[in-house]
Amino acid sequence: MVETAVKIDNVSFKYRNSDSFALRRISFEVAEGEFILLAGFSGSGKSTLLKCLNGLIPHFHAGSFGGNVEIFGKSTLESETTQLAKQVGFVFQNPENQISNLTVEREIAFPLENFGVPKNEIISRVDELIALLNLEEIKYKSPYSISGGEQQLTAIASALALNPPILVLDEVTAHLSPRSAVRILNLLNELNTKHKKTIIIAEHRLDRCLHFANKLAFLEKGQLKVFDDVRTVFQNKEFPENMLPKIPSLFLKLDKEIGLLDEKANELPLTVEELVATLK
Numbered sequence: 448m449v450e451t452a453v454k455i456d457n458v459s460f461k462y463r464n465s466d467s468f469a470l471r472r473i474s475f476e477v478a479e480g481e482f483i484l485l486a487g488f489s490g491s492g493k494s495t496l497l498k499c500l501n502g503l504i505p506h507f508h509a510g511s512f513g514g515n516v517e518i519f520g521k522s523t524l525e526s527e528t529t530q531l532a533k534q535v536g537f538v539f540q541n542p543e544n545q546i547s548n549l550t551v552e553r554e555i556a557f558p559l560e561n562f563g564v565p566k567n568e569i570i571s572r573v574d575e576l577i578a579l580l581n582l583e584e585i586k587y588k589s590p591y592s593i594s595g596g597e598q599q600l601t602a603i604a605s606a607l608a609l610n611p612p613i614l615v616l617d618e619v620t621a622h623l624s625p626r627s628a629v630r631i632l633n634l635l636n637e638l639n640t641k642h643k644k645t646i647i648i649a650e651h652r653l654d655r656c657l658h659f660a661n662k663l664a665f666l667e668k669g670q671l672k673v674f675d676d677v678r679t680v681f682q683n684k685e686f687p688e689n690m691l692p693k694i695p696s697l698f699l700k701l702d703k704e705i706g707l708l709d710e711k712a713n714e715l716p717l718t719v720e721e722l723v724a725t726l727k
């Protein structure tokens with residue numbers, strides 16, 4: 448039986464120094480193994496909602512919190528953030544703010560050290576993650592000296608260190624070159640399909656990852672306007688037209704340019720209308 452990984456029940460949140468609610472009565476559920484794409488314009492509440500999943504809200508951000516978030520059936524109100532870290536790997540919007548160690552290797556080992564994992568286990572786990580994410584060349588480099596894409600990969604490796612079943616990523620491709628963005632999204636697809644991770648990702652540019660996702664959540668001014676299967680979401684009147692992805696042209700272009708996409712890219716239709724037609 449597929450378990451419910453995340454249950455968000457009537458969640459509202461207002462930051463202490465703010466006049467308005469950043470989240471308004473949000474409810475949805477994520478089943479284990481799903482890939483959820485969270486979309487919305489800047490300031491719509493994406494990062495705030497994601498911080499409810501790892502307990503940063505309400506445990507670390509002061510404000511008014513209402514409703515309940517459950518991770519595998521346990522309320523975040525009753526879980527410490529350190530315990531939640533074992534369930535929810537988190538990659539923040541700006542990876543450079545997450546860095547706190549002198550080498551990539553140490554950065555990935557950090558969560559394991561915090562949990563008192565024995566040294567030999569740390570070494571083998573770090574090597575496993577370095578191999579999985581192809582980080583061999585930067586293993587001993589400073590995380591401050593590597594590219595944005597490599598920093599994101601390092602942050603992902605660190606988020607995976609404790610082998611959490613859920614991975615939450617906030618705008619991981621935002622400042623990356625197309626090549627790095629595609630590499631990261633392909634990796635997330637692999638983590639979802641091969642390693643069975645439940646993935647929740649906030650992303651401005653739907654064109655890059657819509658074809659990996661099962662469901663699309665659309666936030667507007669703190670309200671959940673759409674939560675739908677990606678195959679039906681385009682028919683939803685609440686979904687703004689200017690968020691409609693220019694998937695086909697972009698993906699085919701990227702595939703041609705760098706050949707990094709999986710075989711699905713070749714099956715993509717040529718226009719958004721054709722895409723909608725094939726999804727019906």
Ligand SMILES: Nc1ncnc2c1ncn2[C@@H]1O[C@H](COP(=O)(O)OP(=O)(O)OP(=O)(O)O)[C@@H](O)[C@H]1O
Pocket residue numbers: 462463464465469487488489490491492493494495496540
């Ligand atoms: N620490 C904070 N204190 C007060 N208000 C905040 C704080 N963080 C975010 N907000 C406000 O909460 C609302 C939602 O912000 P949030 O960062 O969650 O949006 P977002 O959808 O992630 O935006 P972006 O796409 O720009 O990252 C905005 O009005 C923002 O100004």
Ligand SMILES: [Mg+2]
Pocket residue numbers: 493494495540617618
């Ligand atoms: Mg954000």
